Amino acid sequence: MASAQFNTTPSRKTYDVVIIGGAIYGSAVAWFLSDNPDFDGSILVIERDPSYENSATAHTNSCIRQQFSNPLNVQISQFGAEFIKGFKGAMGNDPRVPELSIQSYGYMYLADTDEFADQLRTAQKVQLDQGAATQLMTPEQIKAAYPFYNVDDIKLGSINLVDEGYWDGGTVFEWWRRSARERGAEFLAGEVVSMSVSGSRVQSVTLASGDVIGCGKIVNATGPRGAKTAKMAGIDIPVEPRKRFTWIFTAEQPLDRDLPLTIDPSGVHFRQDGPTTYLAGGHSDYDPAVDFDDFTMDHALWQDHIWPVIATRIPQFESIKVTAEWAGHYDTNTMDHNAILGPHPEVENFFFLNGFSGHGLQQSPAMGRGTSEMLIYGEYRTLDLSPFGYERIAAGQKFVEDAVI
Known part of the structure; x- marks a missing residue:
């Protein structure tokens, strides 16, 4: 059923935002972008496996907690809880969308x-x-x-x-994806195999099909494959x-x-x-x-x-x-069990959404919203998520979370 929602060829030669990975994080960013009236650009989400059969999203235990050692992670989960409980309202009170709660x-x-x-x-x-x-x-x-x-x-x-x-992460994922598509985000079945980097920017991605797609900004939302994706841009991350x-x-x-x-x-x-x-x-x-x-x-x-x-x-x-x-x-x-988020300091249009170390699903509302803010405004407008930035990785300065399960 999921694969029917995907195109097999892109409808455009270039997109304002290309998101690699269409599971919960790729879909979250696409939805938050499409939900923001300050964004009117084109969105392409590329997913290598439209069945999602082996995605981390499909294998999640779908829980949320506030018992973290890092105060920012507590705040992230608190926003997540409010988003889940107010999900129908967040989706414009669409009568098709169910009310959600947390058990x-x-x-x-x-x-x-x-x-x-x-x-x-x-x-x-x-x-x-x-x-x-x-x-x-x-x-x-x-x-x-x-x-x-x-x-x-x-x-x-x-x-x-x-x-x-x-909480019902599967329903949130389904409606983020469906709503983003209804608002014009394009979901494409395909696998990115290389990137063309020129100067400080990724100019395009090449798919296994041979299609070459230009990108204004590119988001790495490829879960456990995040390091492989980053490597295509010449970037190393400890994921x-x-x-x-x-x-x-x-x-x-x-x-x-x-x-x-x-x-x-x-x-x-x-x-x-x-x-x-x-x-x-x-x-x-x-x-x-x-x-x-x-x-x-x-x-x-x-x-x-x-x-x-x-x-x-x-x-x-x-x-x-x-x-x-x-x-x-x-x-x-493997460095500090926390997410890597935001733009690369040198490949300036390459954005990370990686390394969640098991608490990714519950953080997807706040991290999806924050990433959309960074893509639109060049800064975080709600929660300041800058401590998750790539700069700490390059400097070897851990932003530690002790409560990892």
Whole structure:
């Protein structure tokens, strides 16, 4: 169905903005551009796989949280939450667009060491300063609120039950794409294989089909392939695809209340998925970059690591059955696990939207809006996202986010 929305040849020889990558970030930028009355240019979104089958967007667990260590990331998620809850209004109250909400069962971080507990306390202060509702919980408080947890080894928990949990990212993605197209943005099925760079600008991109397309500005929204795309412009970024695994399971004895998205000290995470289903995620200790097309499951990982962690933390989950599983990719910024955003200082019409390291979907409203502002005005008009700029990468100055799952 998605491929029917794509052209196979461009309708023009040149576009004001060419966006490489048509998943949630490419679609977000296209929509925010088309939504801004100060922009009347032409938009081309180029997507190599219109089915989106192996895109990071398709493999997401679609959650949002404010429990970050960096105040700007907290603000980004707060805008995201408001955008999600006001989505129908943001889309002009189009009667076709559904009302959306956030299933706010919260993220439950569990600390089993004094050091980790101190990190949660420090992060909570950052979050409270930004207006978040994060609560710290003693093991006794955790047990009283969620009797199913084994907290024998836990020193502290942290949870936020306001605007933190599951949201329908697929619907937002669908309507961004559909609305942008209805407003004139063109979506093209094709793969960019090279760029022509002259002086300080990318002049054109060449597709595998042989089509050459001129560009006023170019946006790299290619997810785990972001470094490959940047390389075409002669630019290096520390972004690589790393494999992340997801399992859906049912329990012989379902819990009597919603399961927060629980981040076990081991790094394994699990949450409520449907009324009687649960979701778990994790990765192996050996976590190298992988091939772009490597989505092979590691079945031993579930049996040897993921399930034992879950069953230890929630003894009621000793008898569970996996009903679905998949592997996806994080577009991991290996330098500081934060996004790389904005224009390149030398190739001035090349814009980054890369390296989200697992929290990309929830940041797409703020980052899509900010990128559109930079494309139109040459500056950020709402949230100042300049700390994510490429300059820090070139200088080796980390803009750190500690709360990475």
